[in-house]
Amino acid sequence: xxxxxxxxxxxxxxxxxxxxxxxxxxxxxxxxxxxxxxxxxxxxxxxxxxxxxxxxxxxxxxxxxxxxxxxxxxxxxxxxxxxxxxxxxxxxxxxxxxxxxxxxxxxxxxxxxxxxxxxxxxxxxxxxxxxxxxxxxxxxxxxxxxxxxxxxxxxxxxxxxxxxxxxxxxxxxxxxxxxxxxxxxxxxxxxxxxxxxxxxxxxxxxxxxxxxxxxxxxxxxxxxxxxxxxxxx
Ligand SMILES: [Zn+2]
Numbered sequence: 001x002x003x004x005x006x007x008x009x010x011x012x013x014x015x016x017x018x019x020x021x022x023x024x025x026x027x028x029x030x031x032x033x034x035x036x037x038x039x040x041x042x043x044x045x046x047x048x049x050x051x052x053x054x055x056x057x058x059x060x061x062x063x064x065x066x067x068x069x070x071x072x073x074x075x076x077x078x079x080x081x082x083x084x085x086x087x088x089x090x091x092x093x094x095x096x097x098x099x100x101x102x103x104x105x106x107x108x109x110x111x112x113x114x115x116x117x118x119x120x121x122x123x124x125x126x127x128x129x130x131x132x133x134x135x136x137x138x139x140x141x142x143x144x145x146x147x148x149x150x151x152x153x154x155x156x157x158x159x160x161x162x163x164x165x166x167x168x169x170x171x172x173x174x175x176x177x178x179x180x181x182x183x184x185x186x187x188x189x190x191x192x193x194x195x196x197x198x199x200x201x202x203x204x205x206x207x208x209x210x211x212x213x214x215x216x217x218x219x220x221x222x223x224x225x226x227x228x229x230x231x232x233x
Pocket of ligand 1: 024
C-alpha cells in the first residue's frame with residue numbers, strides 16, 4: 001500500500017534510508033559482511049536453508065562459488081537481517097502450489113530455527129514470480145519480497161511483497177545515484193536499496209566498487225542505515 005501521508009515514513013526522524021539486499025549465502029559474503037560492518041551498513045541476506053553445503057557450488061568465469069554450511073552463520077551475519085530465498089533456490093513459477101509452499105514455509109522455519117529470530121521477508125530466486133506465486137508469498141505471511149525489477153529511484157515501494165530495489169550494484173548509473181542520494185533534500189522519504197551477490201565482486205574483480213559505495217554513503221547524520229525490515233516495515 002502506498003502510504004497516504006509521507007510524513008508517516010521516517011526513520012529515527014530521518015527521511016533518507018539506505019539498505020542492501022544480497023543473495024545466496026556464499027563464501028564471499030564473509031568479505032562483504034566485513035565491508036558492511038566497517039562502514040556501518042546494514043544488509044538483508046537472503047538464504048537457501050536446504051542447500052547450505054559447500055557441495056552446493058558452481059563455477060562462474062573460472063571462480064568456484066560455494067554456499068556456506070550453517071555452522072557459524074548466526075555469528076557471521078550478526079547485526080544484519082536474514083530473509084528467505086527458498087529451500088533449494090527454486091524457480092517458484094515452475095512449481096505447483098504445494099511445492100511453492102514447501103519452498104517458502106520450510107525455508108522460513110529452518111532459518112528461524114538456525115538464526116533464532118523471525119523471518120519477515122524473502123527474495124525471489126531468479127527474480128521469478130507471477131500473481132499466483134505472489135498470493136502464496138502473501139498467504140505465508142511474508143511482508144516483503146524483493147524482485148529483480150530495479151526502479152532506479154528512491155520512491156517507497158507500492159507493493160512490498162514484490163518490490164524492486166533501487167539498483168543492482170553493477171548498474172552503470174550507480175555512482176550518479178549515490179551522488180543524488182547524498183545531496184537529496186526533500187520532505188518526501190527516500191529509500192536507496194542496492195542488491196546483488198557477493199561472488200560477483202570476486203568474479204568481476206571489483207571489490208573496490210562496493211567498498212567505495214559504502215565509504216561514500218557512510219557516517220552521514222541525515223541517512224538511516226537499516227536492514228530491509230527496518231526500512232520497509
Ligand atoms: Zn539467488
